[in-house]
Every structure is written in C-alpha cells, then in structure tokens.
Amino acid sequence: MSRSLRVAIVGAGPAGIYAADTLTKSDTEVSIDLFERLPAPYGLIRYGVAPDHPRIKGIVSALHRVLDRPQIRLFGNVEYGVDLKLGDLREFYDAVIFSTGAEKDRELDIPGIDQQGSFGAADFVSWYDGHPEVSRTWPLTASSVAVLGVGNVAIDVARVLAKTADELLTTDIPDNVYQGLKSSPVTDVHVFGRRGPAQAKFTPLELRELDHSPNVEVVVHPEGIEFCAASMALIRSNKQVEMVVKTLQEWAIRDQGSRPRRLHLHFLQSPVEVLGDGEVTGLRTETMELTGDGGVRGTGEFTDWPVQAVYRAVGYLSTHLAELPFDHTTGTVPHQAGRVLDMDEQALPGVYVTGWIKRGPVGLIGHTKGDALETVTSLLADAPLLAAAARPEPDAVVRFLDQRGIRYTTFDGWRQLDEHERELGRAESRERIKVVDRHTMVSVSRG
Template identity: 90%
Template sequence: MSRSPRVAVVGAGPAGIYAADLLAKSDADVSIDLFERLPAPYGLIRYGVAPDHPRIKGIVTALQRVLERPDIRLFGNVEYGVDLKLDDLREMYDAVIFSTGAEKDRDLDIPGIDQRGSFGAADFVSWYDGHPDVPRTWPLTASSVAVLGVGNVAVDVARILAKTADELLTTDIPDNVHQGLASSPVTDVHVFGRRGPAQAKFTPLELRELDHSPNVEVVVHPEGIEFCAASMALIRSNKQVEMVVKTLQEWAVRDTRDRPRRLHLHFLQAPVEVLGDGEVTGLRTETMELTGDGGVRGTGEFTDWPVQAVYRAVGYLGTHLADLPFDHASGTVPHQAGRVLDLDEQAIPGVYVTGWIKRGPVGLIGHTKGDALETVTSLLADAPLLATASTPDPDAVVRFLEQRKVEYTTFDGWRRLDRHEVALGADAGRDRVKVVDRHTMVAVSRG
C-alpha cells in the first residue's frame, strides 16, 4: 500500500479507543475514524459503570487524550447497519475494526423468569446510567429485591438499589434516575450466588464499596461461608480471592448495626424458580454443597424468599452485527487473533474485532488493552496485503453522512456536551448532571 492506511473503528468505547490509540502510535502512519452509535463516546465507561464509581470513570481522562489526537476523528450518533453498512465502510477504508461490546442480558432459563417484576441487570444499568435509548422511568415498587449473580455488575445493581437516592447526588446521576430511586420503598436487597465465596467474581474493591453507605447494613449469611479443598487452594494462590474471602468472613461474624436498609449476601444458593402468577411474589433457591473440586451440587433443600422483584446479573451478551458471522451461543464474532472468520473459518480480509464482541464479556476494562494489542498486531501484519479502498479521501465519509442526512456528532461536539453537563451540575451544586435525551445531546453537540 503506497499511502497511509485508513482504518474505521466501529464502537467508541474503551475497546475501540484503545485500538485507535495503538494504531496511532504505530509506525504505520495510519489515519483512524471512530464511529459510535450514541451521540457521546466512551461506551461502557459512560453507560455501564455505576455513577458512584468516580475512580473507574477517571479512565475517561486517558481515553479523552486519545481522541484529542489529530489523526483520530470521532463520528457519533452514527449507527452501523442503519446509517452505513460494511460495504460502505470498505469503500472508504482499507480495514475495519468492530468493537461494539456486549449490551444485552444473558438469559436465565428457570421457571417464572419472564414475569412482571423480573428484570435484566443490563437494562437496569442502562436506566440508572441515563442511556438515551431506554425509558426514563423504572418500576421501583418492591420493598424486598433479589439479585442473581455475584459478579461486579450484580454488586453494582445491589448497591444502587440499596442506597438512598440522596447519597448519589455527589455523582452525575440524571435527575429522572434520582427521582425514581427517591420513591423506592426498598428495605432489603438479597444477592444470591450458586457457588461459594471463594468462587465469587466481584473484586475486593467492588465488595468493600457495598459497606460504604451509612444507611445500608451489609449482612453476610454465615451458612454459605464454606470452603472445599479447591477453594482453599484458590485462596492461597490468588491474593484478590484471599482479600474477598477475608472481608466476607469478617462481615459474617460482626455485630449487626441498626440501619434502615439491608443488603444480604447469600452463597451456595442457586435460583431455581421465580414465584408468582404473572407478577413476582418470591424466589425459590436450592441450597448447594461444594464438591471438592470447585464445583457444586444440589442438596434437595429449598427455600422460598418473599421478594417482589428479581434482577438477573448472570452475564452480558453481544448483538449480531449486519454482514458479519456471529456465534449466537457466546454472543461473539468468530475470529483468529482478531481477524474475523467466515463460515469456512477463513479470515475475511480487512475485517477485525476487539473487546467484548471478540472475547465475550469477561475481564475488567484494563484487560481490553491487551485484547486490542492482539487485534492491531494482526491488522498491521496484514496491511501490505490489504485491498485498497476505492474512495480513501478523508472527506468521503463526511459527504456520505451528509448525503444520508445523518446528524453526526464530533469530538468537538462532545466537548460542548461535556461543558453543558458540567454547567448543569454547577447550577445544582454538583460536579455534573448527565443529559439523557438523545435529541438534546445531539442538539448541544452540534451547537
């Protein structure tokens, strides 16, 4: 390829921005355009991290420095498969990287899971993070709630449900979310894990944050604090697991404090049925026992918990992308070292994946850097052999979007929206108030 390669990255969350950063810092003198379905960048950081996680949201500072580079452009409010398709991108770019993440809830196949009052955690996260494409209200009518799963998303959901709304006024929580949480009658949130405490997937930081609220008593039910040989080996070999287990053991034996709300942690309790006749009235769990190898088996002992809402936090799932192969079971695009594979398991030239749409929703945000490095390494190795774009002019995509009457946003537009949200926060005595309405986001961004 005689000229500098042009690369399109579909998805401007951490995965896409990390890939753009690695490409920009390579010796290839590449130019990169990021396409994002939402009017604002940052994906999971803006719309998947709980608002009371300011330390994690600090990653935005590093991501913003990447977007400030002159060889990287952002086109927001552009939806792949609607506003443009793969053939369009391949006419204008030499290579395309898909980094669209995983936004849907994984299903949980137990009786009663589809009743009113049963929700997916991803939907709830989108609501409390002010995602522009979800309803503005949420049915917070339950006094007792069950959360299924013991990963970071599960404890985020449980913490947001258990906290009082005013505790979140130090964050960028949208006004409609604050109003909704303020009306919640919740007193008890129960988190259920089917395996033991050594197998819990949340981090020590996420766990300890549960105990920071002066209004919430964290109750660890001691009957689930059990360990087998495999559990003990895991504790000895993994410092994070050791820290999690130590914290849970301390909480299980401490004196109870008198607080208006309680967050219960139950281990070795597997959900087997959501009770109710069209509307949730309870959850049935089966007590499990450790098998010695890190697994569990049922004991035949069941407990009915009187809850009025159930949130399943059993994993995210990617969405099928137009014109690309897709593994529906794993919710990922088949690939080899980031190179997208067709139905015959042959690499599709110039088409790549990175992030959760590549490897599935596992690992922390930091793990996405290594994932992006593998994909970018493959792309750069392939670059001399890639078919060249027929219209590589950088202005071609601008003309394309304007002809389609797509109201795209830019990085400068994001800066305008950023300043606008900060100004809204200043008026309310807060650092920021997030704008939720898509039309408003686009209007502010486009000036």
C-alpha cells in the first residue's frame, strides 16, 4: 500500500485512545480518526470515575498527549449507527476498531428490584459525573441507603453518597450535582457483599480512601470477617488481597468514632429481596457461609435492613452495536484476538474490537492496554490482505459529515471546551466546573 493505513476507531475513551497509541508506535505508517458519540473525549475517565479521584483522572494528561499526535484526528458528537454506519466507515477506512466500552447496569433478578428508590449504579455515576445524556436531577431523599456489590464502582457510589457536598467542591462536579448532594439527608450508607472480605473486588487504595473524609465514619461489621482455606490461600498469594483484608480486620476491631455520617461494610450478606409496596422501605439479606473453596452457601438466616434506597453495583453491560454480532449473555462482541467473528465464527474482514466491548467490564483502566496491543497486532498482521478503502483521502469523511449536517467537534474544539470549564472553575476558586449541557458543549467546542 503506497499510502498510510487508514483506521477508524469508534469510541474515544481509554480503550480507543490506547489502540490509537499502539498503532502510531508501530512500524506501519497510519492515519487514524476517532469517532465519539459525546462532544468530549476520554469516555470512562470523564464520565465513569468518581470526581474525587484526581490521581486516576491524571490519566487524562497521557491520553491528551496521544490525541495531540498529527496522525490522529477526533470527531466528537458523532454517533455510530445513527450518523454513520459500518458501510460508511469501510468506504473511508481500511480497518475499523470498535472500543465503545460498557455503560449500562447489569440486571439483578431479585423480588422488588424495580421499585421506586431502586437504582443502577451506572446511572448514578453518570449523573454525578455530569453526563450530558442523563437527567439533571437525582432523587436523594433517603437517610439510609444500601449499595449492593463490593467492587470499585460500589465503593465510589457509597463514598459519594456518604460525603458532604462541600467536600466535593474541590472537584469538577457541576452545580446541579452539588445542589443535589447538598440536599441529601443521608446519615448511613450500607455496602453489602455476598462473599467474604478476601473475595472483595475493590483495590487497597479505593478502600483506604473511604476513611479520609472528616465527616464519614467507616464501620466494618465483624460478623462478616471470616476466612476459609481458599480465602487464606488467596491472601497468601495476592499482595493486594492481603492489604485489603488487613485493613478490614483493623477497622473491624477499632472503636467507632463520632463522625456525623456512617459508611457500613457488610460481608457474607446476600441480597434476596428489596422490600416495599411500590417504593423501597428496606432490603432483606441472607447470611452466607464460606464453603472452603472460595464459594458461599446460604444459611437460611435473614435480616431486614431499614433502607429507603438501593443501588445495585453488580457490573456493567455493553450495548449491542448495529451491524455487529453480539453475545447478550456476556455483553461482548464475539472475537478472536480482537478480530470480530460472524455467526459462523468467521472473521469479518477489517473489523476489530478492543476494551470492555471485547472482554467484558472487568479489570482496571490500565488493563485495556493489553487488549489494545492484541487487537492492533491482529490488525497489522491482516493489513496486507485487507480490502482497500474506496475513498481513503482524509477530507472525504469530513465532506461526508458536513453534507449530513453533523455538528461534529474536534480535538481543537476539546481544547476550547477544556479552557472554558477551567475558566468557570477559576471564577469560583476551583480547578474546573464541568459543563453538562450537550448544546453548550458543542457550541463552545465549535467556537
């Protein structure tokens, strides 16, 4: 091929940007366009990480440097399946990588889960992160709240619910989120895990951050701090698990302080029913016992917890992408080393996946780098045999978007929005205030 390899990446979150990074560092001359449904890049970093995680959000600096490379262009506010389709992309690009992530809540099939006051954690995260496609309001009326799950998302949700709104003014939360949290009457947040402390999925850092608030007392209920042979083996073999368990054990035996709000951690408590008659009035859990192999079984002993809201944080799920095969059980696109497979398990020429749409919503943000490397390796190996794009010239896709009247945003536009948000923050002695309204985001980005 006498020209550079033209690659489209659908999704400008960490997975997509890591794929672009890997491609530009290869020995192959490439030209890459990233297409993002939202007007701003960074996906999970901007809209899926709790706002009081400045260290994690520091990843943005590295992602920014990738997007700043001359071989890469960003087209924001462009929705795959609506503004352009797979056939359109194959017209302009030799290969397409899908990196659309996972942002929907996985369902939890227990009685009463659909009552008013029962929420998905992903929806709440989108609200407090100022996602432009969700409501500006959130019903924060409960004084006692249950969070189901013991992963990092569950811990983030519990921490944001338990903290005072003023503590979050050091972050980029929009004014509507600050006002909503400020009106919250919450005093107690209960986090429930159906297995033991050694099987908790949060990281040591996430756990320790819970105890940093001057207004939130972290209470570990000691009756759930139990270990079986498999638990002990896991503790001995995994340094992170050992650190989590050590912290939980120390907190379980310490004296409780007098901070005005409490965040409770319960282990070996499995949710079996959300109580209420159309509106949440409580949560029923069954006490579990360890089986010795890392699993648990029910004891038949039940407890009713008087909570007025329930947040399920039992996992994310990807959305089915138009014209691509989809496994609805795993929430992933079938693939082999990143090559998308059709119903006959044959590779779709020139179509690839990376990130959570490829492997499911597991692992930390950094784990998507390995995904990207595998996918890009497959793509580059296939490159000599790929059908060449009919209109590979870089301006062709720009004309296509313009002709359709799509108000796309660019990386230069993101710079303008970034500065606008920082200016809003400076006016209130804050680093940044995030813009929520989509129309405003697009207007500022387009100058």
